[in-house]
Amino acid sequence: MRLDLSSKITLERIPNRYYNPQNDFEKFTLTRFEKIPTVIYEDLLQASQKIADDIVRRMLEKQQHNQNFVMGISGGASPQHIYAELVRQHRENKVSFRNLVVFNTYEYYPLSEVSSSNLGMLKESFLDHIDIDPRNIFSPDSSVEKEMIMESCRKFDDDLERVGGMDYLLLGLGSKGNIGFNMPGSNPHSSTRLVMLDGDSRSDAVNVFGSLDRVPVSAITMGIADMMKAKHITLIAWGEQKAKSIKEMVEGSVEDSMPASILQTHPDAEVVIDLSSASDLTRISHPWLVTSCEWNSKLIRRAIVWLCEMVDKPILKLTNKDYNDYGLSELLTIYGSAYNVNIKIFNDLQHTITGWPGGKPDADDTYRPERAKPYPKRVIIFSPHPDDDVISMGGTFQRLVNQGHEVHVAYETSGNIAVGDEEVIRYISVINSVRKKFDPENTRILEKYNQIRNYLMYEKTKDDLDTPDVLFIKGQIRREEARTADRYIGLPDRNVHFLDLPFYETGQIKKNPISEKDVMIVKDFIETIKPNQIYVAGDLADPHGTHKVCLDAVLAAVDLLKDESWFEDCRIWMYRGAWMEWEIDHIEMAVPLSPEELRQKRNAILKHQSQMESAPFLGDDERLFWQRSEERNRATADTYCKLGLASYEAIEAFVEYIPAK
16 A cells, blocks of 8 residues: 655656756756755655665764764654664664764753653654664753753763764754754854744744643754764755745855755755755756756746746747747747747646536537536545635635535544634533523533533643543534535535544644555545545645645545546546645646635635634744635736736636556
């Protein structure tokens, strides 16, 4: 069973030679805008294995000479697969880590629980599973008295100098371009010190601590000067949410606003990334600027959209001179003239637009994104959380229902951790009022009411997890909001399904990995509907990772079903959520929305009252979900308009997924 198919999605668009040059000439040509050696792998698992192999090789070389191998290590999600591979090599290949000395690059401060510390997590995932000497583990002290912080930092630096400095430093890339907690504006000559965490840094740490109020206000971090003394540095980054920062640090200049860019000045530093995080690098996003291209329809579309932006013209006004001036003369050679290229791309984009996302019955569907038959279609909309359906494709959802298709919505998770305690208190107070009116002798409901209310209002501390009863009520709140939104759209209750995938039900932000049980629940559900269309969230920028796991569950189920005879008549469309939109060169179906339809979409989103201003996980974007959604949809429509196509109020965008072979 293949459980990570989402990482393969980009492979159909990017020729191998762009990220895996076959010789030095190709490498120097493709990477001429890159100011630090950058290695791109197809996915993070492949990259993690290569990095782990390199670490083991370097460590064993030192071991043969009876020398210690001193390594700086980081916490967070990015290095976890590397640590897992090192542990595997210790267990299965009997690799010894007896000469390993590690320095934890940062630690939260102050901490009341060792288990919540960065060092605690490093021990849990890595250090406790290898044969490292405990005396060879160094970390900033998270419990030191405040007046002793400076002395403790000096001791950490002295320990690092005493062992001869770091042979190898493994760094992740923070959301602000930070390395460790060296945030924008950090002094490049800084040593280990206490730093105050800004709002974004604390939000990033919510995954670790469970809620924002549990995140410490500060941290002790290894300084940039300490890091730059390492003999070798490897910086890693995975996922499209890191793509913008990667481009800035690899191709931009050295700036205080991008602390990781200082690595450009290190004599032996490298950046190791996956294709998703490499997506903004020139050789991946605009390869015509560095090499002759393997042109296909999508790459030509990307080039033309880029050219329109550069010269500020719509497609049909581009000239031969525009193409020649901006390095796209290859297209003139292939198509003969700017006019021919312009007409081709204009028509390609025009044909993505449809007001009939389920296909228009009794119409010529030769150039439509969706086929006319069968009609009506059986449709499944998979929604990771109980509101992603209306946030991401609420207008298309409404169109499918209004146009007579048999639409089913499947909510993959309960979303119960994303409900505030005050919502629960409000709902149980209503329940208790109903009890008083209609069943005053019901002592069991009264007992539960008092128990839950007292717990949330007086007993629960910031370090406590929700009880099963509280999680149940939070889940029911999300369910009823989803049903209310679906009724507003016109969907009958019988077509609303709650899958409650097991990976999610931990009661805390940290979820379990995807499992076969999750996939089989999705597979069995798909088989009961035998759909002609599936809509699935392809937004991998969700900061808590739920969207990716839900996507992987659906794609794994599809992988198991793709050879069934009925599946030949099923198409899969990926939408994106509240975090990011498809780039226009990838869009294969664009559903325009009128002002009235956009207002109806907003109303459907507003039915999810618990996810408004008081929602715990709005991310670092201050806009509410309906605001993000509308601005994103309007921006897509504006892009189409600037390219010379029709002007719409808003557009929802989709990309077709072709099951992996």
